[in-house]
Structures are given as C-alpha cells and as structure tokens.
Amino acid sequence: MKHPRVHLLPQNNQLKALMSIIRSKDTARGDFIFYSDRVIRLLVEEGLNHLPVVPKDVITPMNEKYEGVAFQGRICGVSIMRAGESMEQGLRDVCTGVRIGKVLIQRDEATAQPKLYYSKLPADISDRWVLLLDPMLATGGSASKCIEVLHESGVKEDRILFINLICSPEGVKRMLDLFPKLQFVTAEIDEGMDDRKFIVPGLGDFGDRYFGTSD
Amino acid sequence: MPKSSTLLLKSSGRPIYLDHRPWYSSNGKNHEVYVIGVAGKYNLPTAQGGSASGKTSVARHITKNLGVPWVVIISTDSFYNVLTPEQSKRAFESNYNFDHPDSFDHGLMVEAIKKLKKGLATDIPVYDFSTHSRSPETQRVYGATVIIFEGIFALYYPKLLELMDMKIFVDTDSDICLARRIRRDISERARSPEGILDQYKRFVKPMFDEFVKPTMGNADVIIPRGMDNTVAIDLITKHIQRQLKARELDMMKHSLVRRFSKLSTLPDSLIVMKQTPQLKAIHTIIRDKDVPRSDFVFYSDRISRLVIERGLAELPLTPHAFTTPTNRSYDGFISPQYICGVPMLRAGGVMEKALRQVIKTAVFGKVLIVADPKVGEPRLHYVSLPKGIPKYYVFMMDATLATGASALMAIRAVLDHGVPEDHIIFLAILAAPEGINAVNNAFPKVRIVTSMVDPCLSKSSLTISPGFGEFSGKYFLN
Numbered sequence: 001m002k003h004p005r006v007h008l009l010p011q012n013n014q015l016k017a018l019m020s021i022i023r024s025k026d027t028a029r030g031d032f033i034f035y036s037d038r039v040i041r042l043l044v045e046e047g048l049n050h051l052p053v054v055p056k057d058v059i060t061p062m063n064e065k066y067e068g069v070a071f072q073g074r075i076c077g078v079s080i081m082r083a084g085e086s087m088e089q090g091l092r093d094v095c096t097g098v099r100i101g102k103v104l105i106q107r108d109e110a111t112a113q114p115k116l117y118y119s120k121l122p123a124d125i126s127d128r129w130v131l132l133l134d135p136m137l138a139t140g141g142s143a144s145k146c147i148e149v150l151h152e153s154g155v156k157e158d159r160i161l162f163i164n165l166i167c168s169p170e171g172v173k174r175m176l177d178l179f180p181k182l183q184f185v186t187a188e189i190d191e192g193m194d195d196r197k198f199i200v201p202g203l204g205d206f207g208d209r210y211f212g213t214s215d
Numbered sequence: 216m217p218k219s220s221t222l223l224l225k226s227s228g229r230p231i232y233l234d235h236r237p238w239y240s241s242n243g244k245n246h247e248v249y250v251i252g253v254a255g256k257y258n259l260p261t262a263q264g265g266s267a268s269g270k271t272s273v274a275r276h277i278t279k280n281l282g283v284p285w286v287v288i289i290s291t292d293s294f295y296n297v298l299t300p301e302q303s304k305r306a307f308e309s310n311y312n313f314d315h316p317d318s319f320d321h322g323l324m325v326e327a328i329k330k331l332k333k334g335l336a337t338d339i340p341v342y343d344f345s346t347h348s349r350s351p352e353t354q355r356v357y358g359a360t361v362i363i364f365e366g367i368f369a370l371y372y373p374k375l376l377e378l379m380d381m382k383i384f385v386d387t388d389s390d391i392c393l394a395r396r397i398r399r400d401i402s403e404r405a406r407s408p409e410g411i412l413d414q415y416k417r418f419v420k421p422m423f424d425e426f427v428k429p430t431m432g433n434a435d436v437i438i439p440r441g442m443d444n445t446v447a448i449d450l451i452t453k454h455i456q457r458q459l460k461a462r463e464l465d466m467m468k469h470s471l472v473r474r475f476s477k478l479s480t481l482p483d484s485l486i487v488m489k490q491t492p493q494l495k496a497i498h499t500i501i502r503d504k505d506v507p508r509s510d511f512v513f514y515s516d517r518i519s520r521l522v523i524e525r526g527l528a529e530l531p532l533t534p535h536a537f538t539t540p541t542n543r544s545y546d547g548f549i550s551p552q553y554i555c556g557v558p559m560l561r562a563g564g565v566m567e568k569a570l571r572q573v574i575k576t577a578v579f580g581k582v583l584i585v586a587d588p589k590v591g592e593p594r595l596h597y598v599s600l601p602k603g604i605p606k607y608y609v610f611m612m613d614a615t616l617a618t619g620a621s622a623l624m625a626i627r628a629v630l631d632h633g634v635p636e637d638h639i640i641f642l643a644i645l646a647a648p649e650g651i652n653a654v655n656n657a658f659p660k661v662r663i664v665t666s667m668v669d670p671c672l673s674k675s676s677l678t679i680s681p682g683f684g685e686f687s688g689k690y691f692l693n
Binding site for chain 1: 505517535539544548573
C-alpha cells in the first residue's frame with residue numbers, strides 16, 4: 001500500500017526477522033517483549049522524522065561550520081490504553097522527560113460503538129505535536145474515537161503522528177479517509193481481519209502478550 | 216609433569232601483539248612471517264637450565280638480539296604423535312623411540328607453519344608427556360613477525376624446509392648433550408638414569424646418526440659450539456634484521472591519505488543511512504563544540520543504536536514459516552544466531568552498548584589500537600576475539616572511520632582469526648571518503664555502514680572535517 005501519509009518502516013532483513021519472532025505463537029513472553037520493544041524503538045525513531053526542523057548551523061570542535069537542523073516545536077505522547085502503554089518506554093528512551101497523556105476507550109456493549117471511559121492529557125496539548133501510540137490497528141474504532149478526543153482538546157490534526165506496529169488495510173484506509181491530515185507510521189500492513197475483527201495473520205492480542213494477561 | 220607449552224615462548228613474557236606495528240601492507244595483504252628453523256643435536260635444555268647452550272638457547276638469544284617483541288619460538292616437541300595405550304606403556308618403560316622422524320605429526324607441523332607464515336592465528340597443540348597425548352587446550356599464536364621453529368628434526372622434513380627463510384644447525388659437543396639430556400629427563404620427564412642411558416644407546420644415538428646428522432646439509436648456517444659462539448649469533452641476527460627491514464612498508468596515515476584522497480567516488484560496499492531530518496538534527500547536537508556532555512552522551516547513544524540497527528539489516532535471512540496466535544501461517548524469516556561485536560577501544564565501546572541492547576546473545580571481542588604519537592602509525596596493543604569466531608558475523612565498531620589506518624589493522628586481525636571477509640561489517644557513526652576507500656581497496660567484501668559521510672579529512676590533523684572532534688575524550692572524560 002502506497003500512500004503519502006503512510007510511512008512504512010524500511011522493510012529490511014532485520015525487520016522481517018524481528019516481525020517473524022513477535023508474530024510466532026511459540027515465542028516466549030520475554031522474547032516477545034524484548035523484540036516488540038526493539039521494533040517500537042524503530043517506530044518511534046521513524047515517527048520523529050516527520051516532525052518539522054529548522055536550519056541551524058553549529059561550529060564543530062574542528063572549528064568548522066556544520067550546516068545542521070534543529071527540532072522545532074514541542075511534542076507529547078498519548079497512549080491508547082492498554083496496549084499503547086507498551087510503547088511509552090520506547091518514546092521515553094529517545095525523548096527523555098516527554099509528557100505522556102492516556103486515553104481509555106472500550107466498546108460499549110449496548111451500542112457496539114467505542115466509548116471514551118477515561119482521558120488525561122497534558123494541559124498545553126493544543127500547542128504540541130502528538131505521537132499517538134497504539135500497536136495494533138484493526139477496525140480503527142478506538143483510534144478514531146481517540147483522535148476525536150484530541151480534536152476536542154485543541155490538537156491540530158496535521159500535528160498528530162499515529163505510531164503503530166501492525167495494522168489491517170481496512171483500518172489504515174478508514175483512518176486516512178476520516179482524518180485527511182493524519183500521518184501514519186507502521187511496521188507492517190497485514191492481509192485483513194478475521195470474523196472476530198482480529199488482524200490476520202497478526203500476532204494475537206498484543207496487550208495480553210505484552211502484559212502477560214492471557215494465561 | 217610439564218607440557219610442551221613450556222617450550223613455546225613469548226619473548227620477554229609480553230603478549231606478542233603488544234605495540235605491534237602493521238604486519239600487512241596498505242592493500243590489506245599480510246606480509247609473510249619470517250620463519251627460522253633451528254635444528255641440532257639430541258639435547259633439549261630445560262627452560263630452567265641456566266648454562267644451556269643448545270638450540271633453544273640459540274633461538275632465544277637470536278630473539279633477544281633482534282630486539283623486537285613479537286618473536287615466537289615453537290618447538291617440534293609440540294607435534295609429537297599421540298601414542299596408543301600400548302605405545303605409551305612402552306614409553307614409560309623407556310622402550311619407545313621418540314627420536315624417529317615418524318614420532319612426529321609432520322603433516323600438522325607443515326599445516327601450522329604454513330598458517331603462521333601467512334600471518335594467520337594458529338593453534339599450536341600442547342603435548343602432555345605424562346599421558347603422551349595432546350592436551351585439550353592449545354596455544355594460540357598470532358601476530359608474530361618472526362617464528363623460530365626448533366627441534367632435532369626441524370630441518371628434516373622437505374615441506375617444512377620450503378617454508379623457512381633461514382635454516383640453522385647448532386652443533387654442540389656430544390658429551391655435553393648427553394649430560395644435558397640426562398638432567399632434563401630426570402627432572403622434567405620423571406625417568407631413571409639407567410632408562411635414559413639405555414634409550415640413548417638404543418634409539419637416540421643411532422637415530423641421530425641416521426636422520427639428524429644428514430640434515431646439517433640442509434642448513435644455511437652451522438653454528439659450532441652453540442651458545443658460546445656469540446660471533447655467529449650476532450652475524451645471523453644482523454642478517455635477519457636486514458631482511459626484515461627490507462619488508463617494512465610505508466604504512467603511515469599520511470601515505471594512506473595521499474593514496475585515497477584522490478578518489479572522488481565512493482564504493483558499493485558503503486551503506487550510508489537514510490539522511491532524515493531526525494538524523495541530521497542528532498548530528499547537529501553532537502557536532503556542536505558547545506554541546507553539554509550529557510547531551511553528547513545521550514545523542515551519541517541514540518545514533519549508535521540507529522547505526523547498529525542499520526548494520527543488522529545487512530544480515531542474510533533464512534525463510535521459515537511461523538504460525539501466529541490467530542492460527543494463521545506467516546512466511547517469516549530467521550536472522551543468523553551468531554553475532555559478534557568487536558568494538559575498537561575506546562570509542563567503539565559506545566556501540567558495544569547499543570549492540571548489547573538489541574542482540575541479547577551477542578558475543579564480544581575487543582581491539583585496542585593506539586596511534587604512535589610520533590609517526591601516526593597505528594599500533595596493535597591488544598586483541599581478544601571469541602573462540603569459534605569464524606562462524607560468526609562480525610560487527611566491527613568505531614565512532615569514526617577517518618584515515619582507515621586502525622580499521623585496516625583491526626579488520627586484518629579479525630580476518631587472520633579465520634572470519635570470512637564477507638562476514639565482516641564495519642560500523643562507524645561518521646566516516647570520511649579517504650578511510651572508506653582505504654578499507655574498500657584492501658577488503659572489498661567488508662561492508663561499511665555509517666550514518667553520515669563528511670566531505671574530507673582535515674589536511675593538518677587527519678581528522679574528519681567538519682566532523683565532531685575527538686569522540687571518546689568527550690564521551691568518556693570531559
């Protein structure tokens with residue numbers, strides 16, 4: 001899938017091997033966490049590439065000029081609970097002291113629609129770029145609800161970077177259609193979804209595997 | 216009971232690669248190691264024998280006179296055949312012929328000397344006289360400039376003679392030789408005087424006359440009176456020194472730079488990371504001469520991790536089908552298991568941390584190369600590489616690839632330990648075209664991965680310009 005607002009990690013050998021490990025149902029939990037964290041770090045690094053920079057020249061210890069750039073604008077993370085929280089450390093590892101907001105969205109059994117249960121966001125979030133963290137994007141229900149929440153808090157849509165590990169083609173298409181300025185960073189786009197709306201081949205329930213709640 | 220390893224000497228007791236100057240030319244090829252064969256009569260003075268005047272002493276004296284710290288003496292005794300239980304029993308009864316050329320594994324000898332001559336790391340067997348078998352451990356010899364191979368049959372085997380640059384026969388008085396042999400065999404090999412004399416009459420003397428004495432004809436030089444003949448030893452030493460001098464090549468940094476600064480193209484073996492805004496921003500931070508040290512360390516670590524990840528992407532894949540928790544099959548891949556990091560100290564240590572963070576099972580070697588302050592030529596101070604390194608993919612790591620002088624040295628050392636060239640990936644945060652081309656010229660199959668390539672080296676200091684200055688000082692100290 002080629003789309004100017006979809007930024008796929010470079011599909012190199014190492015990424016393929018890492019994705020193989022975390023997708024395998026036989027991978028032990030320790031390894032699942034370790035290798036997921038590795039891919040998350042790559043995703044965060046890729047995400048930061050889409051933040052604006054301004055030219056900045058510096059003088060090196062060689063007393064030569066280096067024509068560089070500097071980060072512009074402040075950022076924050078927003079994790080979609082629970083799985084999104086697994087990505088917070090990867091963000092903190094590269095942006096020390098970054099502020100992180102949280103949003104809990106679950107399916108309302110009565111309406112079958114995603115419903116906001118909880119949100120706690122930085123007070124000045126409307127001035128910031130937002131890295132929205134959610135490893136699995138299936139239907140895009142909770143993710144789109146979450147972006148609505150961010151809208152209501154004054155975040156501009158073109159300042160939202162969705163950081164995702166695996167998505168379904170339907171999910172990513174829906175997000176791009178609903179939010180025409182959203183930037184989307186992911187490691188792999190899968191075949192589709194099964195009857196239960198799980199991404200296939202996928203990797204199962206990311207939160208259960210990462211936090212150890214499946215058994 | 217001593218093992219034959221006591222006869223493998225490292226001159227002055229120092230590690231042989233200490234202060235080692237380049238043992239290869241700027242095209243990365245090893246010089247041949249200078250091999251001296253020293254044979255003589257059937258004595259083998261003990262390592263403790265102070266007044267000894269036989270082959271070993273002559274060899275040691277030459278070593279001392281040469282005044283270079285990387286001479287290794289190897290004894291033919293290390294290559295005795297492993298005895299069957301029956302042969303071993305006879306040996307303990309002083310009834311086994313140790314003084315016959317067939318008592319030695321000369322195939323192994325030739326193989327070892329051939330490897331050593333090419334400058335490759337070589338495992339020398341350790342013979343255990345108490346069991347008449349080889350010890351499980353071996354002695355690794357690497358980085359010698361001169362190899363002295365000594366023993367009664369050192370000049371016997373034609374294939375060995377072909378490998379020797381100088382052949383010496385030490386001729387000493389027979390009575391003294393016998394006396395020494397008795398003393399050695401009693402103190403070191405737990406034999407009785409009667410047994411030794413009997414063995415002398417039955418094996419040693421006839422064997423010498425039949426096999427060893429004729430090898431005097433193979434020698435370039437015969438030294439009468441052994442150790443006492445200081446004139447002969449001095450003459451030999453001077454000759455060797457002259458020949459070694461002729462092999463020295465201009466390996467100084469300036470000459471590398473002169474040679475490779477004219478090239479305007481960069482080779483295919485170079486992989487430069489995608490020049491993203493983020494990467495450029497990190498460079499801007501670490502290159503700034505006024506950057507606070509904590510930021511320098513933090514962003515150096517971050518960029519190291521990115522370089523490591525890019526380097527790992529060079530590993531080949533094996534296809535493998537996986538099943539996901541949704542019970543679907545996923546056509547995945549497996550990355551090689553054997554990953555070895557070799558940081559070039561100090562700066563490469565920064566990337567060692569990053570590699571540890573991503574490959575839990577990685578093993579690590581270490582290389583310490585320091586530039587001689589006077590001539591700028593690299594000196595190998597220390598090299599330690601994991602056993603079994605030939606089966607690993609090796610990631611060599613340094614903060615910068617500038618002139619390529621230390622990179623050439625470190626890669627040469629890894630190759631000499633049996634790693635295939637295309638299994639070596641050289642990682643540097645920053646590189647200069649001169650160093651990239653120097654490495655590529657010598658080792659075209661070594662891949663070079665870097666986050667950025669600067670325009671050139673500074674003519675005066677030979678550091679990368681604009682660069683980020685001296686990396687490790689900033690990272691570790693100030």
